[in-house]
Amino acid sequence: MSSFSKKYYAPKDPEKFLGVTWETGYKNIVITYNDRIVHVINQPATLMEGIKFEDEELGKIKIQFTTERPRKLEIKVNRKKYKTVNKIDLGYDYTGLVTVFTSLSVFALIGVLFLLGMVEFNIEHPVVKAILMIDILIIIAYGVTSYLLHKKKPMAYFIGASIFLFTTFYETFIESILWSDRVSFIYLIFRYSILIFILVQVRHILNEVNKGQKKSGDNELLDET
Numbered sequence: 001m002s003s004f005s006k007k008y009y010a011p012k013d014p015e016k017f018l019g020v021t022w023e024t025g026y027k028n029i030v031i032t033y034n035d036r037i038v039h040v041i042n043q044p045a046t047l048m049e050g051i052k053f054e055d056e057e058l059g060k061i062k063i064q065f066t067t068e069r070p071r072k073l074e075i076k077v078n079r080k081k082y083k084t085v086n087k088i089d090l091g092y093d094y095t096g097l098v099t100v101f102t103s104l105s106v107f108a109l110i111g112v113l114f115l116l117g118m119v120e121f122n123i124e125h126p127v128v129k130a131i132l133m134i135d136i137l138i139i140i141a142y143g144v145t146s147y148l149l150h151k152k153k154p155m156a157y158f159i160g161a162s163i164f165l166f167t168t169f170y171e172t173f174i175e176s177i178l179w180s181d182r183v184s185f186i187y188l189i190f191r192y193s194i195l196i197f198i199l200v201q202v203r204h205i206l207n208e209v210n211k212g213q214k215k216s217g218d219n220e221l222l223d224e225t
Helices: 095-116 126-150 154-178 182-200 202-224
Strands: 003-010 013-023 027-033 036-041 051-055 059-065 073-077 080-082
Touching (some): 003 073, 003 080, 154 182
16 A cells, blocks of 8 residues: 655745655545654544644644545644645845845955056045045945845845945936046946846835834734733
């Protein structure tokens, strides 16, 4: 006689699941949790209407057959449906933004080093010194943004995004006055491509911020009870 097994995952918790084994025809059903036998069902006919029992660790458990065919087991723990496929919301993938802001920080650093390497670059001049300090702050800001986004801190997005937005508009203004060569024009197109990518992500970032606030609110309600 063949035997089968499945895992029924708790909603939004990939580490918590019930193990279910049975033989052909849903005979000798054994339900386990953390290698502990929770319940044994020898008569599958009782699952047509469903059976209920209580476990000291898990709480109230209900098991029954689904109405559609082929028959499948449906398990609810404290009225929460456990599923064989754990559909966990992994949240927003920050990889793209982390890569962008890391690259911006590196490119800005290279630009500063290039300027420092120029013979005619007078670092003692107050205007030059001020520009250099601003560039260093921008490098740090991009680096911090990248690090915090890597740690899934969505609010950091607004630091890097606002700086890049401002500097892009500033460089556009400067280029429009100087009316520079084709290379500068291509450079601006490249910057605006990055800017569009960054701005497109704002919807996802706001969603992550809202989820964080909701989760925080739920924790406060739990603490009060």
